[in-house]
Amino acid sequence: MLEKTITSPRGTVHYWIARHRDPxxxxLVFTHGLxxxxxxxxxxxxxxxKHYTVISWDLPLHGASRPYADFSFQHAAADLDAIFIQxxxxxxxxxxxxxxxxxxxQYALDFPDKVLAFIGVGTSPFGRSYYSRSDRFWVRQVEWLSRCYRHDKLVTAIAKGATHTKRGFDNMVAxxxxxxxxxxxxIMGIAYASFLRENQDTAFAFPVLLTLGEYDRFGKVSQYNWAWAAKTGYPLKVIPVAGHNANVDNPVVFNAVVEDFLDRLR
Incomplete structure (x- = not known):
């Protein structure tokens, strides 16, 4: 993978690309979680x-893509589009x-003609109807509640909450x-505040696949995914022996599920 960057007045965003020999x-663009x-x-x-051009990147405010000023999902989408253009x-x-x-x-809302398909991995839907007043209230409390933990306890709590296997736990801790x-x-406070501010109803014309770890106990992610699939008809695949970071906990099954979906796009 070749590491590269794009720069805006908000900061420098790092990404990694491996081009397939077939132009x-x-x-495939992989975007990590919080x-x-x-x-x-x-x-x-x-x-x-082996079969695709692949890009992974550090979201603004994360990893190598920090410091970063004025985070929003709309700005993140603009940064991703700058990568596409470059x-x-x-x-x-x-x-x-x-x-x-x-x-x-957000990228799909802003640049719908540049999206071939979307695969969600333990994510949650854009759309106001999915989230109750209580849901929105508790999301606003994440930052100050997190401050009540010692640093080492906070890291352990986040890693345990997101994973089901030792491989997943070790990856998250790292x-x-x-x-x-x-x-x-x-970071948690800024990101969740941005979601509450930018969340809007959506309707995507391209294929969508939802995936969910069998043991995903992260907030109400499981409940949101089943509601999302029921409302839209998007297929929802459960990844066995996996938590919130299902692609790390069980990469063999996750990759097979994604590969099957991608084969249908060809």
Whole structure:
């Protein structure tokens, strides 16, 4: 993977690309979740680069893409589009885990003609009807509640809450390592505030696949996914022996599910 950057007045965003030798190969873009980084998709990059051009990136405010000023999902979508332009990618399949799924949905709203398909990984839907007043209230409390934990306890709680296997836990702890407690809490507060502010109703014309870890107990993600699938008719595939970070907990099954979906796009 070749590391590259794009820069805006808000900051520098880092991404990694592996081009397939076939210039007509479909491009897959992997977007990680909250407080993680591009290493969340190592198993997918290694597997899919054989047949696709693959891009993974550190979301603004995360990993190498910090410091970053004025985070929003609309700005993240603009940054992703700058990557597309720089790499001459006309359209791609977007694969987003948790918060990364919000960034993908925002990109699809802003640049619908550049999205071939969307795959959600333990993410939640854009759409006001899915979230109760109580849901919105508790999302607003995440930052200050997180400040009540010691740093090491906070890291452990986040990693345990997001994973089901030791592989997943170790990967999440490694991704959390660069952040101190203040930054972790701030990132969570900014990201969730952005979601509450930018969330809007959507209707996508391209194919969508939802995936959910069998043991995903992260907030109400499971409930949101079943409601999302019921309302839209999007297929929902449950990944066994996996938690919120299902692609890391069980990459073999996850990759097979994604591969089957991608084969149907050809």
């Amino acid at each position: 007509q190969a479909i491009c 407080t993680a980084n591009h290493r969340m998709f190592d198993h997918q990059v290694a597997y899919f680069r 790499e001459n990618i006309p359209a791609a399949v977007l694969i987003g885990q948790s918060l990364g799924g919000y960034a993908c949905q 991704m959390l390592k660069p952040y101190d407690k203040a930054e972790l809490c701030q």
